[in-house]
Structures are given as C-alpha cells and as structure tokens.
Amino acid sequence: MPYVEVEKGVQYYYEDVGQGKPIVFVHGWGANRKVWERQVVDFSDKYRVITIDCRGCGNSDNPAHGYEISQLADDLNQVIQSLDLKDATLVGWSAGGSIVVDYVSRYGGEAVTKVVSVGGAVPRYTSTEGFDLGAPLENVKATLTAMRANRPAVARAIADGCFHQDVGQPMKDWLFNNFMEQSWLTEKTMADLGVIDLRKQLKEISIPVAFFHGLQDGVVPFSLSEYSANEVPGAKLVAFENSSHAPFLEELERFNEELASFIQS
Template sequence: MGYYVAVEPGVNIYVEDVNPTGRKTILFVHGWPANHHLFEYQFNVLPAMGYRCIGIDIRGFGKSDKPFGNYTYNQLANDVRVIVEVLGLHDFTLAGHSVGGAIVTRYMAKHQGFGVAKLALIGAAAPSVTKRSYFPGGIEKKEVTKLIHGVYEDRPAMLVNFTEKFFYQPISKPFSDWFLQLGFAASGYATAKVAKTFRDEELFHDLSHILVPTLILHGKHDEVCRPALATALHKGIKQSKLVWFEHSGHGLFWEERDKFNRELAEFVR
C-alpha cells in the first residue's frame, strides 16, 4: 500500500509499504535520479519470503513533494529519521543504493543509527563519488558537473546517456524506456541539486559511526560509483562484509537479481 509521511510543513514523502505484517523489515532508499520503483525486482520476491519491504521516494523524486530548497545529505537523512519515527520502525535493515547509500550512511552517523539493526550499502555513493587529493578512486568532478549542465540544458538526453552507463549487461529497449521514466518523474532542479551534493560532499568521517553489521554489495564494472568506493567502505566499517558482483555495473539489483536477492535475504534473516 502507498501513503504519505509529512517530514516537515509542506513536504510529504511517498512511502510504498509491501507486506506490512512481514517478520523482518527492510527500508529501501533509492539512488539518483530514480524512485522506489528501482527496487521492483526485489519487491516482487522478498515479500513472498516473509519480509516487509518499504520503499520511499526521496524529496524531489517520484511521487514525493518537490520543494525547491535543501537537498544536502543532512536534510535527506533527516527525512529518513522522521519516516522511521512515524512508522515506528525498530530492529530493521536500512538499505541504500547509490545516493541512497550515501543518505543512509549519513543517517547512521547523524542519527546514531536510530532503530537500525543492519545496514546494506548497494553500489553506494560513499564515501566519495568524486576524486579527492586523499581519495583517487572516484570519478572526476567535471564528469558530475557535466551531468548537472545536462539537467538544465537537455535532461532527456542526459538521462539516456546515464542509462547507458548505469548497466553493464545489455538491456532491452522497453526496459530502457521504463528506466528513463523513473528519472523523468523527478523534478529537474532536485535532480541537479542532488548531483551537486554527491559531487561536493563526502562521508569518510561518517564511517566510524556505523556500528551495526553491514553488507556491501557492489558491481565489479560499476562506472558510476567505482569499485574503489566499496573497498573504502569495507575498510572503514568494522562489521562489514563485501560481496562483489562479477557481471554487474551500477544496476546489480537487476543485472544479477537472483544473487542480489539471495545475499540480501540471507543477511536480513
């Protein structure tokens, strides 16, 4: 079922809640520039295994409200905190893909992992998407700046190009068309502002605050959040397990979905 949670006056976040009576809860936070539908191939399977799967559309994306203002990791993590409180979640698994992985990383640090029993980082945009003097494993900042310019100049073309980079395995034209619609459901300004956030912010100091068992799932061929990010996360998070997906890019939850669903289900159990 779907409903809205007010995270602040005038800002409502859309929540898709599948199998609310499930024995274990997984709260999914999607990546840029999509929405909760990104996890369709998990929501098709995991609820039938007895799990409650909750997907949210972060502010500015999907069915959620699209305020013009703040899209920092702090703000997005604060939104998650309100949702956790309103839904009364406890002892749940918090799972984030790409930018969603960065948001949940900040949540663990800023909100002391409130209610979280386990953490899953999926092709996470953490600790830094872009290269820094102390972290050469990211992409060049100018690549993200190009994405931002693309949002403002020709967002459909930008999304087409990003889709081509997202997957390592071939995808069908109908699937590509469906995937593009996820990006079109966002506002342009939110798309650009979140891109600025993952270009400019980093989360190295957040990692030591993650004190729960953490599963890191990452595609070996990821060109969006490069494999060096997963290695850095594994090094920085004490109770972490890193699982590589040998035949995947950034879309490992679809490209190797059977393995992905199995690894996640076994971790949550």
C-alpha cells in the same frame, strides 16, 4: 495514498507491503521507489517491505529546498520514526547509499540495525586531496551543465550506463522513464554529491554494514566500496561480477540471495 510529513509542508510518499522484520529501500539519484519492484515482490512474503520516494522524486513533494544528502537522511529518519520501525534493515542504491550511510552514522542502533549500500557513492563521489578514487569534480560540474541544456539526454546516458549485460532496450527505457519522473530540482542532490565527504561517518558506524557493488560499474567505481568496506570494522563486501550500477536488476537472483543472507546473519 500513504504519506509522511518529513517537515512542515513536505510530504514523502511510501509503500508498505508485507509483515515481519522491516526492510526499507532507498532509491538512487533521480529515481523512485519503483526500481525495487522485484525486491518488493520477492521479500514481502517474509518481511515488511517499505519503499519511499525521496523529495523531488516519484509521488513525493517537490519543495525548492532540502536536496542535500544530509537533509535526505533526516527525511528518512522522519519516515522511520513516523512508521515506528524497529530492527530494520536499510538498503540504499547509489546516492541512496550515501543517504543510508549518513543516516546510520547519526541515527543507527535501535530503529535500524543493519545497512546495505548498493553501488553507493560512499564515502565520496569525487576525488580530493588524499583521496583519488572518485571522479574529478569537473565531471560533476559538466553533468550539471549538460542537464541544464538537455536533461533527458543525461538521464538516458545514466540509465544506459547502469547495465553491463545486454538487458534489451525495454529495460533501459523502463529505467530511463523512471528517471524522467524526477523534478529538475534534484540537480541540487547531484551538486551535493560532488562535494560531500562521508569518510568520517564510516568510522562512526557501529552496526553491521554490507557493501554490494557491480564489478563492471561505470557510474560509481567499485573501488569506492572496497575502500569503504575496509574502513568499517567487520563490514561485508559483495562483488557482482556481471553487473554495472544496478546489480539488483542485472543479477536479481543472486542479489536477493545475498541480501536475505545478510539480513538473516
């Protein structure tokens, strides 16, 4: 199985399908590469599609440390460098949106030339003085407390909240089971999402950026992507009217069309 060592003793699992211009997909908090299965199938006939499992998720290692967004972005850089990628597009969902934005603010330009945040927790997930668009920090603390008491119940609530349309119980179960493959250590990423602030990083991005977001998103508010798109010169904002937090599942065809259009532009 293919692995990249992102630091001494820590291996990332990845899958690499197809040939052509690279697209690297980064999953959201607690999920893994499998959430992108339709994008792997639909894009790999024209592109090189790479999906990764972040630390603590899927088949990657579960070290006791390194779950902060900045470290996950550094891990992503190690994967990209190890695979010697050039002119790649990064696509990050939810917390993965935070990871790819942090990555391109520090590393973007040659290996990665375009980035897409999908329902991203960008620029910050929680509200603070001078920024009232996010959720109260107390909500994150309450979620972490609930995870300690009943992690499956929290994962179930998040999985169900990813959908606006009636996708059926099997789809919700599939996403829930995906979340349950994570290590309990990923609660450290959730905790970091409560405090990180990427407003400064937005202003440092010099490559094309698109913000894809479901208008019905009850997990990460659409207003965050509206704000972020206004902060990055020339950024593209794409609203998915019939989606909650996972437009790549709820509006698959349009999502893939919008992604292909952005990559080709």
